[in-house]
Amino acid sequence: MPHWSRWMVRMAMIHLCLALLLGIMVSFRPLTMRYPVVLSASPVYYHLLMVGWATQLIFGVAHWMFPRYTREQPRGDERWMAGIFFSLNGGLLLRTVAEPMLAQSGLSLWAWLLGFSALLQWLAGIGFILAIWKRVKEK
Amino acid sequence: MPRLSVWFIRLALIYFGLGFTLGAGLLMAKGSFLPLTIWRYRPLHIELLLIGWIVQLAIGVSYWILPRLSEANERGSKTPVRIALLALNGGVLTVCAGFLFEREWLVFAGRVLETGAVVSYTFHLHPRLMYSVWRKR
Numbered sequence: 001m002p003h004w005s006r007w008m009v010r011m012a013m014i015h016l017c018l019a020l021l022l023g024i025m026v027s028f029r030p031l032t033m034r035y036p037v038v039l040s041a042s043p044v045y046y047h048l049l050m051v052g053w054a055t056q057l058i059f060g061v062a063h064w065m066f067p068r069y070t071r072e073q074p075r076g077d078e079r080w081m082a083g084i085f086f087s088l089n090g091g092l093l094l095r096t097v098a099e100p101m102l103a104q105s106g107l108s109l110w111a112w113l114l115g116f117s118a119l120l121q122w123l124a125g126i127g128f129i130l131a132i133w134k135r136v137k138e139k
Numbered sequence: 140m141p142r143l144s145v146w147f148i149r150l151a152l153i154y155f156g157l158g159f160t161l162g163a164g165l166l167m168a169k170g171s172f173l174p175l176t177i178w179r180y181r182p183l184h185i186e187l188l189l190i191g192w193i194v195q196l197a198i199g200v201s202y203w204i205l206p207r208l209s210e211a212n213e214r215g216s217k218t219p220v221r222i223a224l225l226a227l228n229g230g231v232l233t234v235c236a237g238f239l240f241e242r243e244w245l246v247f248a249g250r251v252l253e254t255g256a257v258v259s260y261t262f263h264l265h266p267r268l269m270y271s272v273w274r275k276r
Binding site: 067110115122137139 | 141145149152155162188
């Protein structure tokens with residue numbers, strides 16, 4: 001299993017645990033009544049599940065299992081995959097903090113960080129499409 | 140990778156690109172970098188990513204990788220898989236059109252097509268899964 005696939009699967013499982021923990025917190029009424037910031041993390045819960053876990057697991061497994069790019073570089077440039085890994089996880093973790101904080105405080109710093117997190121995640125997604133497209137081919 | 144899987148997976152990647160771009164736009168709007176009116180496209184974001192990306196990718200990869208019917212590596216009839224490809228993509232586009240033009244009947248028709256696609260693919264897959272069980276016995 002290639003290096004970045006292992007890291008992506010690992011991070012996917014960490015995101016799954018974080019999502020489920022957040023799910024418990026969001027549905028625990030005494031906590032949400034005392035700290036309303038937890039309630040505003042509800043979209044983060046869904047995105048940790050669907051982006052952090054499902055999509056990242058797909059990225060990792062596809063990078064490992066899809067047909068080879070070339071004999072010399074079977075999985076393309078590994079540095080590209082490293083960029084996708086850091087961009088996706090950095091963006092998602094930034095969102096995890098910035099989105100509830102923006103909902104609570106309305107500070108423009110959180111808005112900027114949220115915008116930056118959107119850009120990072122988008123770059124990771126487009127980067128993955130570019131990396132994997134040529135490996136989706138008939139044998 | 141068989142040709143039909145290439146179609147499913149490439150289409151899934153296109154929907155992923157569209158859905159992710161729309162999602163980034165929604166998040167940008169939350170940060171006040173884009174007008175909040177973009178939020179009316181949120182159902183499209185969900186449809187493109189859940190059905191267009193995840194379901195379509197799962198079908199494409201499973202058609203390629205699940206057990207085959209015979210030693211000659213046959214996957215069985217392609218007709219139900221072709222029907223699934225057309226119905227699923229027709230369904231996703233119809234649902235998206237329904238959300239865009241606010242036509243409930245289009246959303247309903249799209250959902251029917253998507254369900255038909257999954258039923259057709261299941262019909263194709265069933266003997267492949269059963270045969271691998273018989274072979275083990």
